[in-house]
Amino acid sequence: MQTDRVDRRVRYTKALLRDALVELMQTQHISAISVKALCDIADVNRSTFYAHYSDPYDLLNQIEREVLANLKRYLDRQDFNSSEPLSVQILTSILDYIKENAALSKALLSENCDFAIQKDIMELAQIISEQIYPKLDIRTMEYIKEFGINGCVSVLQKWLREGTPEPPALLAELMIQLMYFGMKSFQ
Amino acid sequence: MQTDRVDRRVRYTKALLRDALVELMQTQHISAISVKALCDIADVNRSTFYAHYSDPYDLLNQIEREVLANLKRYLDRQDFNSSEPLSVQILTSILDYIKENAALSKALLSENCDFAIQKDIMELAQIISEQIYPKLDIRTMEYIKEFGINGCVSVLQKWLREGTPEPPALLAELMIQLMYFGMKSFQ
DNA sequence: ATTATAATCGACACACAGTTGGGTAACAAC
DNA sequence: GTTGTTACCCAACTGTGTGTCGATTATAAT
Numbered sequence: 001m002q003t004d005r006v007d008r009r010v011r012y013t014k015a016l017l018r019d020a021l022v023e024l025m026q027t028q029h030i031s032a033i034s035v036k037a038l039c040d041i042a043d044v045n046r047s048t049f050y051a052h053y054s055d056p057y058d059l060l061n062q063i064e065r066e067v068l069a070n071l072k073r074y075l076d077r078q079d080f081n082s083s084e085p086l087s088v089q090i091l092t093s094i095l096d097y098i099k100e101n102a103a104l105s106k107a108l109l110s111e112n113c114d115f116a117i118q119k120d121i122m123e124l125a126q127i128i129s130e131q132i133y134p135k136l137d138i139r140t141m142e143y144i145k146e147f148g149i150n151g152c153v154s155v156l157q158k159w160l161r162e163g164t165p166e167p168p169a170l171l172a173e174l175m176i177q178l179m180y181f182g183m184k185s186f187q
Numbered sequence: 188m189q190t191d192r193v194d195r196r197v198r199y200t201k202a203l204l205r206d207a208l209v210e211l212m213q214t215q216h217i218s219a220i221s222v223k224a225l226c227d228i229a230d231v232n233r234s235t236f237y238a239h240y241s242d243p244y245d246l247l248n249q250i251e252r253e254v255l256a257n258l259k260r261y262l263d264r265q266d267f268n269s270s271e272p273l274s275v276q277i278l279t280s281i282l283d284y285i286k287e288n289a290a291l292s293k294a295l296l297s298e299n300c301d302f303a304i305q306k307d308i309m310e311l312a313q314i315i316s317e318q319i320y321p322k323l324d325i326r327t328m329e330y331i332k333e334f335g336i337n338g339c340v341s342v343l344q345k346w347l348r349e350g351t352p353e354p355p356a357l358l359a360e361l362m363i364q365l366m367y368f369g370m371k372s373f374q
Numbered sequence: 375a376t377t378a379t380a381a382t383c384g385a386c387a388c389a390c391a392g393t394t395g396g397g398t399a400a401c402a403a404c
Numbered sequence: 405g406t407t408g409t410t411a412c413c414c415a416a417c418t419g420t421g422t423g424t425c426g427a428t429t430a431t432a433a434t
Contacts, residue, residue, distance in 0.1 A: 007401065009411055029301070032218035036390060045413050050392065111298055114216070136373060139353070140361065144373060146345050147365045151338030158333050166326070174327065178334045182369030186323060186331060194432065196380055223421055232382050237423065 016042040025107035085128040095168035106160040203229040212294035272315040282355035293347040335366045
């Protein structure tokens with residue numbers, strides 16, 4: 001590994017700005033966050049912000065890609081012996097990761113986020129659902145995906161909003177049951 | 188009915204502003220919508236806006252309350268012979284209404300909306316779910332509600348986004364099946 | 375036709391957005 | 405340690421939206 005490492009000052013400044021954005025996004029929508037507010041919290045000069053990012057969306061974008069890469073690396077380290085495409089086991093791993101990065105996850109999964117990682121999740125779900133329902137009408141499958149993913153995401157949002165009170169494994173089971181077997185299975 | 192009717196000019200101006208907001212909210216989040224943009228589209232003087240509303244959120248709020256009142260009146264006109272608390276029949280009626288007010292519904296249900304009627308829907312769901320699951324752990328029930336409502340809302344969003352291609356009754360059945368019996372019931 | 379008032383217009387101070395040029399200090403490399 | 409580089413800060417400037425106000429014009433109600 002050569003020294004393609006960026007200047008320590010740059011890394012520090014970017015980390016400050018990332019933290020500031022995550023902090024602000026706990027309470028505000030990305031479109032309502034000003035460059036000034038960001039720089040005030042990060043204690044960074046406004047010119048410095050523009051030296052690295054074009055606007056807060058740009059910053060958010062970079063954070064998002066970074067997080068996805070991290071999650072991917074994290075999941076690669078686990079090895080799953082699953083028959084199901086989306087097992088309680090895998091989901092629990094993901095929830096572990098989310099819990100460990102709660103503030104960040106909250107920001108990226110909340111309705112305060114625009115591009116919402118949810119687009120990326122959708123692609124993932126595409127692969128999964130094709131395995132489960134090879135012979136279902138396309139339109140219906142799209143709706144099923146939409147329903148399942150957004151249902152799960154909003155369960156996650158609630159969980160994060162309230163400080164992840166339940167253990168990840170419990171929530172994973174609940175989500176799987178809801179997705180696969182519906183409300184009535186709880187009666 | 189006395190003449191507690193407001194000045195025709197006022198009604199006209201407010202209608203223009205409501206339409207402008209709905210139009211902008213097809214593509215932008217409420218927090219990104221400026222008073223100027225609103226007035227440009229409505230072709231109304233900016234001072235006039237402030238004469239009626241404190242900010243775009245205020246306008247959105249008033250629209251929301253109005254729509255809920257209309258929906259309520261609409262549903263009262265139908266009479267349902269339902270055993271289920273949320274039947275395909277009732278849901279179809281609601282979807283009919285939504286389809287008839289597509290642009291408006293799209294604005295209010297989308298992620299571009301902040302207070303999201305979804306809070307009101309949650310209260311409604313509270314009543315329904317208490318009837319179905321009288322003896323379920325509170326926490327679990329909260330998650331079930333969250334899952335079902337947001338799953339359904341996102342199905343609606345997709346439906347509206349794509350121009351309500353399916354007939355309301357079909358979508359109503361799909362949603363009920365997903366909520367009550369889950370993905371596996373489609374296999 | 376008269377009166378009341380809604381809407382417009384122009385102007386104001388203020389705040390945030392982007393951009394620029396110059397000075398300072400921290401960095402990497404040798 | 406010295407040196408060349410560059411990230412950061414600071415101050416200034418233009419542009420654009422905000423919220424308010426008083427004067428003027430247009431229009432609804434009677």
